[in-house]
Amino acid sequence: MKMKFWTKEEVDKMLELVKTIKNKQEAFKILSKDIKRSVGCILQKYYSISGGKQKPAKVKAIQFPEGFEFNFVPKRATMQKNSVTLYF
Numbered sequence: 001m002k003m004k005f006w007t008k009e010e011v012d013k014m015l016e017l018v019k020t021i022k023n024k025q026e027a028f029k030i031l032s033k034d035i036k037r038s039v040g041c042i043l044q045k046y047y048s049i050s051g052g053k054q055k056p057a058k059v060k061a062i063q064f065p066e067g068f069e070f071n072f073v074p075k076r077a078t079m080q081k082n083s084v085t086l087y088f
Contacts, residue, residue, distance in 0.1 A: 013034070
């Protein structure tokens with residue numbers, strides 16, 4: 001497999017196109033033809049540089065009845081000030 005690293009010129013061109021063209025997907029398609037990379041590759045690089053503004057996960061609180069027991073083990077548990085989050 002041949003690796004192709006990103007050059008400073010390619011990164012600068014990508015950031016400039018995203019600024020000038022409001023539709024990011026369209027900017028990535030144009031850039032894809034210019035630098036011979038896939039749109040997915042460009043998208044991944046853009047979000048790795050920009051910090052990938054992700055939406056926070058929606059958390060739904062549940063009240064368990066008193067005496068409720070789990071018959072399975074959570075993979076991870078995170079303790080906050082007023083709650084515990086279990087990940088299965």
